Amino acid sequence: MRCLRMLVRILVLLYLAGAPALAQTLCQPNASNGYRVRISIKTALGNQAYEWNENEMFLFRATMAFAMRRYYKTETYNVDNIIVCNQTRRVSFWFVVISPENPTMLIPKADVEKAVSMSRHRINNAFLLTDRTLEFLGIYPTLAEPVNPDTPPWLIVFGVVIGAVFAGIIALLVSSLLQKRRKEKGMMEDGQDEEDRQMKGVENGINLDGIYNRGFTDDDRFTKL
C-alpha cells in the first residue's frame, strides 16, 4: 500500500516537473493547431512606439485568455493556457492554446480562429495596433459592412441642381412672355400716338420717355410733292 502511494507521488512529481517541458513540445513553428503572430509596432506608432518585452508578451497571453473566455463563455482559461514560442527580432512568434481541463490537448485551430475574430477589436486596442500591424497569419480580418444610405447622395445633389435649373428656366421664359405681352398691350393702346413714336428718335439705343416736341418736327417729311 505504502509502495503504491509512493509510486503515485513520484509519478505526480514527475508529471508536474515534466508538464512545462511537455507543453513546450506542443508549441512548435508550423504546429497544426498553432497560429503565427506578427507585430509591427514602429509602423503603427512611429515615434510613440513602445518596446516589445516580456511584459508585453504577458499582456498578449492575458488578452488571448480573455478572448478564449469570451468565446467559450467560461471562466476556466488562464494565462498558463496560452503557450508562446519561437519569438524573433521581427517581433513574430507562434502560439498555441491548451485546454484547461486537459493540459495535453490543444484547442483546435478553427475554434481559436473564431475566438480571435470575435475579440479582434479588443485585442488590437489593447496594443494600440490595427488589423494590419497585429497580424494573425491565416486569420483574415472580417471586412467592415459598407454604409448603404437609402438614397444615394448623388441623387440628392442632382435633384437640387436640376430643380434650381428648371425653376430658373421657367422664370426666364415667364418673364420674357410677360415682357412680350406688355409690349403688345402697349402697341395696341398707343395706336393713335404712332406719329409721336416715329418722331421720338431712338438715341443711343434708349427709348426716350416723354413726347417729342412737335415744334421741332421735320415737317418736310410729311409734305408730299
Place this chain on the structure above:
Amino acid sequence: MRLQLPNPGLEDRILSHEELDKLETEEAGSGDRPKWDNKTQYMLTCVGFCVGLGNVWRFPYLCQSHGGGAFMIPFLILLVLEGVPLLHLEFAIGQRLRKGSLGVWSTIHPYLAGVGIASMFVSLMISLYYNTIMAWVMWYLFNSFQETLPWSQCPLNYNLTGLVSECEQSSPVDYFWYRETLNSTPDIGENGGLQWWMVLCLVSAWAVLYICIIRGIETTGKAVYVTSTLPYVVLSIFLIRGLTLKGSLSGVVFLFTPNLTELTNPTTWLDAGAQVFYSFSIAFGGLISFSSYNSVHNNCEQDAVIISAVNGFTSVYAATVIYTIIGFRATERFDNCLGGNILVLLNTFDLPEGNVTESNYDQVLQSLNGTHPEVIQGLNLKTCDLNTFLSEGVEGTGLAFIVFTEAITKMPASPVWSVLFFIMLFCLGLSSMFGNIEGVLVPLQDLGVFPKSWPKESTTGITCVLCCIVGLIFVQGSGNYWLSLFDSYGGSIPLLIIAFCEMVGVVYLYGIDRFNDDIEFMIGHKPNLFWQITWRFVSPAIMLVIFVFYFITKVTETLLYKTWNPESENFPTLEEKPYPAWIYVIIFILAGIPSLAVPGTALFRCLWRKRDRKSEQQELKTVSDQMDMNDKAQDGKSRT
C-alpha cells in the same frame, strides 16, 4: 501685283464703310442684332471659348512627353505665327461683315458658303459629344458630396466575403470610372443599353447649358462672369495646396526639364501646331459670331493679341498645377512601392523593424541577394522608380477621371478638393460650349431653318432638346468608344480644311488690300508687316503642312481602339481591338461630310447659277422685255 482672285459683285453684298458708320450712330437695327453689354463680357466669352478642357488635360501631357521645357519653344513660335494671325483674321472679318460664319462666307463669295456649312456641321458634332463630357463631370461632381469618396475604395462583393474582383485586379478609381460611371462594354458593337444615371446627368448638362444660352448673348454674357473666372481661382487654390504636398516639386521639375533633342523630332512641331490650332477654337464659327456683335471700331488687333497671350499663359499655368498634383501622386506611389518591398524583406528574413529604411534599402537588398539569392528571386520584388511613375503620362479623360481623382483621395479633406476640381472642369467646358452652340445656332438662323417669328428661347430650346436626344448615343455602354471616335475624326481634319479655306478666302478672294483698308477703317491704322506676311504666306503654309501630315497619319494608321475588357489576358491594361468594318462608314460621315461640304456647296451654287443665267438669257429675247429695260434705264437716269 497682289494675287487677287476675281470676285464680282462683292461690293453689292457688303456694307460700305459709310454705311457701317451710319449703322453705328443710328442704331437702326438695334432690335435685330444683339450687342455686348460691355467689353468685359466679350473678352471673357472669347477667353472662355478658347480656354477649355484641352488646356488642362492635353497640353500638360504634350509638354511632358515632348521634352518638357523644350516644348515651350515650338509652342510659343507656332502660337505667334499661326494662332494670333488666325484669331485676328476671324475677329476682323466678323466685326467688318457683321454676320455669323455662314453669312460672312456667303458674303465674301457665294461659292464659299460651304465653309460656313462645314463650320456648322463641325460645331454640331463637337457640341454633341462635348456635352457628354460635361455630363461625366457632373456625375463626378454629384458624387463628390460624400465624406468618403466612392472611388477611394473598392466595394464589397455580393456575399460580403471580399472585394469585387474586377476592382481588386485594377484599382478603385479605374473601377469607378469604367464600371460605375460608364458601365463600359468590351466592344463598340455591343451597345449595352442606356445607363440611366448618365442619362440624368446628360439631361442636367443640357439644362444648365440651355439656361445660360436661353436668350443668346444676353444671358451668356452674364454667365461668363462666373464660368470664365472661376477656373483661374480654383487653379490658384490648387497650386497653393499642391505646393504644400510632398513630392509636388519633383513633378514640376520633371515637367519643365528641357530635353532639347526633342526639337529635332518633327512630331513635336506637329503636335505643337495642332495644339495651338485646336486650343484657339478657330474655324468653329463661334468667334466670328461673337466679334460680329461688337461695335465697328473695336480694336480687334489688340483683342487677338490679348486673348492669345491669355490662352498661352493658361496652358502653362494649368500644366504647372496639374503636375504638382501628379508629382505628389507619383511620390505617394513610389513610397508605397518601396514600403511594400521593405515589409516583404522584413517579414521574410525576420529582421527587426527599422533595420531596412528607404535610405539603406538598396544596400540591404544587395547584401541579401549575395547571401540568399534564390529567396530574393522567389519574392518577386517590384522595381520602384520615381521617374517611371512620373512619366505615366496620361491625357484626356484618363487624367481627369483616373489619375487626378486618385491623387485627390490621398489628400486630406478630399471631398472639398474633388468638388473644387470638378466645378473648375465644368466651368471650363461650359464656357467652351457657349462658343460651340453659337456656331450651330447662328448658321441655323441664317439658313432659315427656324421661322423668324419664333422667339429665341424656342429655337435654342429645340436645338438643345434635339442635341440631347442625339447625344444619347454617348451614354450607352459603348458610349466612351463613340466619343473618342467623334473626337478623333469629327473634330480634327475638317477644322484644318475650314481654317485653310478661311485664310485663302479672306486673303485672296476678299482681297488683302480691301481687308487692310477695312482694318484701317475699323481700328485706325493699317496692319503692319507681320500681319501681312503671316496672313498671306506663313499661316496658310503652316496649316497646309499640318493638314497634310495629319491626313497621312490618320489614313495610314491601323484603326485600333482601346477597350476595357475584364476578360482579357492583360487586364487591367486596356485591350486594343480593331474597329469593325461598318465603322469606316461612320468615320467617312464624320470627317468626309463637313470636308466635302466646302467644294460640294460651291459646285451646287455654280450649277444653280448656270441654270438661272440660262433662264435669264431666254427671257431677254422678247420685245416687251426690251421695252421694260428701256424704261428702267430712264428711271435710273432721273434719280442721279
